[in-house]
Amino acid sequence: MSVSEQSQDRLHEPSSLTTLITLLLGFALILAIVSTGICFISGNLTGAAIAVIAAIAGLLLALVRRLALRRHSHAAVMLFAITLLLGAIASVWVEPASAPVAVLIPPLILITTVQYLERRNVGPVIFLISLATVVLAIGSEAAQPWFATREPLAPVLRITALVGAILLLAAILWRFSSRLHATLVRLEAANAALRESEARYRSVVEDQTDLICRAQSDGMITLVNDASCRYWGLTRDEIIGSDLRRFVHPDDIPRVNHHFESLTSESPVGTIELRVIPPGSEVRWQRWTVRALYNGARRVGYQLVGRDITERKRMEEHLFRSERQFKTIAENAPDIISRYDLQGRYLYVNPAFEQATGITGAEIMGKTQRERGVPEHIAQLWDSRFQAAIETRSVQTIEFDLQMPSGHRFYETRIVPELGPNGTVESLLALSRDVTERRKNELVLQHRQKLESMGVMAQGIAHQFNNLLGIMLNNAELALTTLSPQAPERLLIESIVCAGRRAAVITRQMLTYVGHSPLQTTLVHLNDLIEEMAALLQASIPTGVTLVYRLSDHDLLVEGDAAQLRQVLLNLTINAAEAIEGRPGEVVISTDARFVERSFLVTTIGTPDLTDGTYAALSVSDNGCGMDAATLERIFDPFFSTKFIGRGLGLPATLGIVRGHHGAIHVASAPGEGTTVTVFLPIAHQPSIRTGLSPQTRTAASSGYSKIFLVVDDEESVRAVTARMLEWMGHPALTTGDVETAIILARQHCEHLACILLDLTMPDRDLYQTVRDFRQTCPDAPIILMSGYTEDIASRRFSHLALNGFLQKPFTSYELQGAIDCALAAI
Numbered sequence: 147m148s149v150s151e152q153s154q155d156r157l158h159e160p161s162s163l164t165t166l167i168t169l170l171l172g173f174a175l176i177l178a179i180v181s182t183g184i185c186f187i188s189g190n191l192t193g194a195a196i197a198v199i200a201a202i203a204g205l206l207l208a209l210v211r212r213l214a215l216r217r218h219s220h221a222a223v224m225l226f227a228i229t230l231l232l233g234a235i236a237s238v239w240v241e242p243a244s245a246p247v248a249v250l251i252p253p254l255i256l257i258t259t260v261q262y263l264e265r266r267n268v269g270p271v272i273f274l275i276s277l278a279t280v281v282l283a284i285g286s287e288a289a290q291p292w293f294a295t296r297e298p299l300a301p302v303l304r305i306t307a308l309v310g311a312i313l314l315l316a317a318i319l320w321r322f323s324s325r326l327h328a329t330l331v332r333l334e335a336a337n338a339a340l341r342e343s344e345a346r347y348r349s350v351v352e353d354q355t356d357l358i359c360r361a362q363s364d365g366m367i368t369l370v371n372d373a374s375c376r377y378w379g380l381t382r383d384e385i386i387g388s389d390l391r392r393f394v395h396p397d398d399i400p401r402v403n404h405h406f407e408s409l410t411s412e413s414p415v416g417t418i419e420l421r422v423i424p425p426g427s428e429v430r431w432q433r434w435t436v437r438a439l440y441n442g443a444r445r446v447g448y449q450l451v452g453r454d455i456t457e458r459k460r461m462e463e464h465l466f467r468s469e470r471q472f473k474t475i476a477e478n479a480p481d482i483i484s485r486y487d488l489q490g491r492y493l494y495v496n497p498a499f500e501q502a503t504g505i506t507g508a509e510i511m512g513k514t515q516r517e518r519g520v521p522e523h524i525a526q527l528w529d530s531r532f533q534a535a536i537e538t539r540s541v542q543t544i545e546f547d548l549q550m551p552s553g554h555r556f557y558e559t560r561i562v563p564e565l566g567p568n569g570t571v572e573s574l575l576a577l578s579r580d581v582t583e584r585r586k587n588e589l590v591l592q593h594r595q596k597l598e599s600m601g602v603m604a605q606g607i608a609h610q611f612n613n614l615l616g617i618m619l620n621n622a623e624l625a626l627t628t629l630s631p632q633a634p635e636r637l638l639i640e641s642i643v644c645a646g647r648r649a650a651v652i653t654r655q656m657l658t659y660v661g662h663s664p665l666q667t668t669l670v671h672l673n674d675l676i677e678e679m680a681a682l683l684q685a686s687i688p689t690g691v692t693l694v695y696r697l698s699d700h701d702l703l704v705e706g707d708a709a710q711l712r713q714v715l716l717n718l719t720i721n722a723a724e725a726i727e728g729r730p731g732e733v734v735i736s737t738d739a740r741f742v743e744r745s746f747l748v749t750t751i752g753t754p755d756l757t758d759g760t761y762a763a764l765s766v767s768d769n770g771c772g773m774d775a776a777t778l779e780r781i782f783d784p785f786f787s788t789k790f791i792g793r794g795l796g797l798p799a800t801l802g803i804v805r806g807h808h809g810a811i812h813v814a815s816a817p818g819e820g821t822t823v824t825v826f827l828p829i830a831h832q833p834s835i836r837t838g839l840s841p842q843t844r845t846a847a848s849s850g851y852s853k854i855f856l857v858v859d860d861e862e863s864v865r866a867v868t869a870r871m872l873e874w875m876g877h878p879a880l881t882t883g884d885v886e887t888a889i890i891l892a893r894q895h896c897e898h899l900a901c902i903l904l905d906l907t908m909p910d911r912d913l914y915q916t917v918r919d920f921r922q923t924c925p926d927a928p929i930i931l932m933s934g935y936t937e938d939i940a941s942r943r944f945s946h947l948a949l950n951g952f953l954q955k956p957f958t959s960y961e962l963q964g965a966i967d968c969a970l971a972a973i
Contacts, residue, residue: 355373356373356451356452356453357370357371357373357374357377357432357450357451357452357453357454358370358371358373358374358449358450358451358452359371359374359385359390359449359450359452360439360447360448360449360450361390361447361448361450362446362447362448363445363446363447363448365389365390365391365448366387366388366389366390367385367386367387367388367389367390368386368447369386370382370385370386374452377424377454378393378424378425379424379425379426379427380425390448390450391403393422393423393424393425394420394421394422394423395420395421395422395423395429397421398420398421401418401420402418402420405418405436406436406438406448409436409438410438411438411440411443411445414437414438414439414440415435415436415437415438416435416436417433417434417435417436418433418434418436419431419432419433419434419455419459420432420434430454430456431454431455431456431458431459432452432453432454432455433452433453433455434450434451434452435450435451435452436448436449436450437449437450476494476496477496477497479496479498480498481498481577481578481579481580482495482496482498482499482502482557482576482577482578482579482580483495483496483498483499483575483576483577483578484496484499484575484576484578485564485573485574485575485576486532486573486574486575486576487573487574488532488536488571488572488573488574489514490514490515490528490529490532490574491512491513491514492510492511492512492513492514492518493511493573494507495507495510502550502551502552502555502580503550503551504551505518515528515529520548521548524546524548527544527546528544531543531544531561532561532574535561535562535563535571535574536563536571536574539563539565539569539571540563541560541561541562541563542560542561543558543559543560543561544557544558544559544561545557545558545559545581546559554582555580555582556580556581556582556584556585557578557579557580557581558578558579558581559576559577559578559579560576560577561574561575561576562574562575562576562577563575586749587748587749589779590748590749590750590751605935607653608653608934608935609907609933609934609935609955610934611649611653611934612650612653612934612954612955612956613861613864613934613955613956615646615649615650615653615955615956616864616867616934616955616956616957617861617863617864617867617956618642618646618956619643619646619647619650619956619958620867620868620870620871620956620957620958620959621867621870622639622642622643622646623643623871623958623959624867624870624871624874624959625639626639626640626643627874646956650956667705667706667707668705668706668707668708669703669704669705669830670703670704670705670706670708670711671701671702671703672702672703672704672711672737672762672764672827673697673698673701673702673737675708675711675712675715676695676697676715676735676737676764677697679712679715679716680693680695682716683715683716683719683735686716686719686720686723687719687720687723687733688723688726688728690726690728690729690730690731691723691726691730691731691732691733692730692731692732692733693719693732693733693735694732694733694734694735695734695735695736696734696735696736696737697735697736697737698736698737698738698739700738700739702737702738702739702762702829703762703829703830704762704807704827704828704829704830705807705828705830706807706827707803707806707807710803710806710807711803711807713799713800713803714764714800714803714804714825715735715764715766717796717797717799717800718766718800718823718825719733719735719766720796721796721797721823722766722767722768722770722821722823723768724770725768725770725771725772725820725821726768726769726770726771727770727771731768731769731770732768732769733766733767733768734765734766734767734768735764735765735766736763736764736765736767737762737763737764737765738763739760739761739762739763739829740760740761740762740763740826741758741759741760741761742758742759742760742761742763742826743758744756744757744758746812747810747826749812750810750811750812750826751782751801751810751811751812751813752801752804752805752809752810752811752826753804753805753808753809753810756808756810756826759828760829761809761826761827761828761829762826762827762828762829763824763825763826764824764825764827765822765823765824765825766822766823766824767820767821767822767823768820768821768822769820770820770821771817771818771820772815772816772817772818772819772820772821773815773816773817773821774816774817778813778815781797781813782797782798782801783798804825804827807827807828808827808828809825809826809827809828810825810826811823811824811825811826812824812826853877853898853899853900853901854877854878854879854880854895854898854899854900855872855877855878855879855880855899855900855901855902855903855966856879856880856881856882856888856891856892856895856899856901856902856903856927857869857872857879857880857881857882857903858881858882858883858885858888858902858903858904858905858908859881859883859903859905859932860883860905860907860908860909861883861905862883864905864932864955865881865882865883866881868881868903868932868962869881871959871962872962874959875959875962875963877900877966880895884910885908885910885911885916885919886910886911888902888920889919889920889923892920892923892924892927893923893924896923896924896927899924899927900927900970901927901928901929901930901950901966901969901970902920902924902927902928902929902930903930903932903953904916904917904920904929904930904931904932905931905932905933906931906932906933906934906935907933913947914947917929917947917949928950928951928969928970928972929949929950929951930949930950930951930952930953930965930966930969931949931951931952931953932952932953932955932957933952933953933954933955934954934955935954950968950969950972951965951966951968951969952965953965
């Protein structure tokens, strides 16, 4: 039996006073019966008096039955039956009746009382009633006239019957007393056990950290434990007698009332989570376990066990916010986000996954990468990274390419292990980013870096090669001046000069490829340039190819070298026509002013770091065979060609020219779909003003300067041949390969120094410092810069030095004299 059920039984147990009253009434009943017998023997009691006494005894016994314990009421029933029997015997004895009537009284008593008896007491009651029936029969017969006429016999029978009745009563009373004593002993033991149980119950309640209280059906608190008092910060007296909804948040009171009303006798226990407001504190959360207490079908109260769950609620709220934030981020992220179990089965995918793959979340749930249908090598890659993430509990990275509905895509995936409270991996989160465009940009950047590296190499080679060519050509020219026109050696030397000049052309082409060829910059009307070349273009392509012009209505003005721009157009047109491969087709040449964003410019090839803006776009399109990705990556490599007789220099030179004009090239092509090459050039908004180091107009007039020329170059052969050229032109020259010596010589001959010829790359001194020292030492002497690099490079790097001229190696005596004349004329 539970503690609550014991508590309910206590409501129906008699107190000590009730038990005492019951015993006194039973004792008074016994005295009344004994007195009736005594009076009957003495003949002082009439039949009516005996009937009144019997009625009083019945009422007393009924009261005993009412006050006795329910589980011990059979004793009161037996006592009531005995009293009725004795009353019946006494009544018949005083006022005799017929034997049949007397015999009917005991069975009627049995029928009345048997329903209140326990099964074990039915036998003794039947025996008692049978014995009483015999006594009644004897007493009734003893009152008949036949016995009355025989004086000794009638009194004997009466006395015998009375003695038998008294002995029977004594035996029954003795048996009843023993049973009553045993019942009282059991009752005392039960009370002791109940008190012990109550003590244990109170000890358990008070030792609990949970909040325990009991309330009546109307909500009034009748019991609380110490934990409740500490939690609410109140004494027991301050809590008991108040309503249990006293501390409930006002918004939760209707829900609490509904919960209480929902409890029934069949389902008396329920739980509810609610907010409470302790005195002088903030709102907190509790979880109540409520048990409704019933007395039969009537609800008599509630027992509540409460626990503070504020921290759990805060954690749940934090978890809810985290989940909501994750869902918001995942649902709106452009990257693919997916979650897997430890076997690699999908648990979640975001909308980006559905958009990229065309597979819905419902279709993919519970499947692995293999079941999704990815290639086996990719599935194995995922499996290995999953296992590594689980074993190492660290982030793993995968890069792979996959065929998607939108085409072939490249992805970079980070696999993040999600750890549980015990530190073990519970699931895996994968974040996949489409890096297709980044891969394309990386390839473009790699190509640019390759071009830049080749450009640096080409410049170095051209510089060194030009130095050698200068020595060779200058000595050859000087040798020619010493020979007569009919000398047989003249033809050999002239062939040397011709070969040297062809070598100089090759170095210029090399510089053109890297975009550092010298430019004769003017304002070029792009549409006019194309129209001027129409006849040349048509003559340069096969007869089956048609040229279509779609020129812009706007006058597209660009700043550049017209000759080199013509070369660009010619190269692109010839390549487009050759891509048609001998069948009829058309090449479309179009121009327009186009606004180009930075995001598009990074995909082009040419000048790096171009800004978004409006560019003049020259496009050449064909409907030829097109190119695959591998071919597109190499079309600008020198000497790469897909044609049998091609030299592979047209497109590299075109790229170099475009880079020299600070432009860019974009190529769009696919196998079987043709090719479109678009050149983007900056639009010019004002006339071009050339600010080169050397004047555009040179004069070969030689005026015999009597002053000294100083040649400074680290190459001894260059110094020697330049000095001989000067001396041949009538100019005395001093030479040195050391800057410090050159400064000393300039200081010593400052008054007679006509000009300084300075090499661009002196190994022991920075050019800035060298020019500054020369200006301080001999400020009136003009300085002409010599270099194997182009004038365009030198102009961009050293224009602020205000040099007086520039000579690109190799140079002829004519070019040397022209540079000197211009430098001296500007003083």
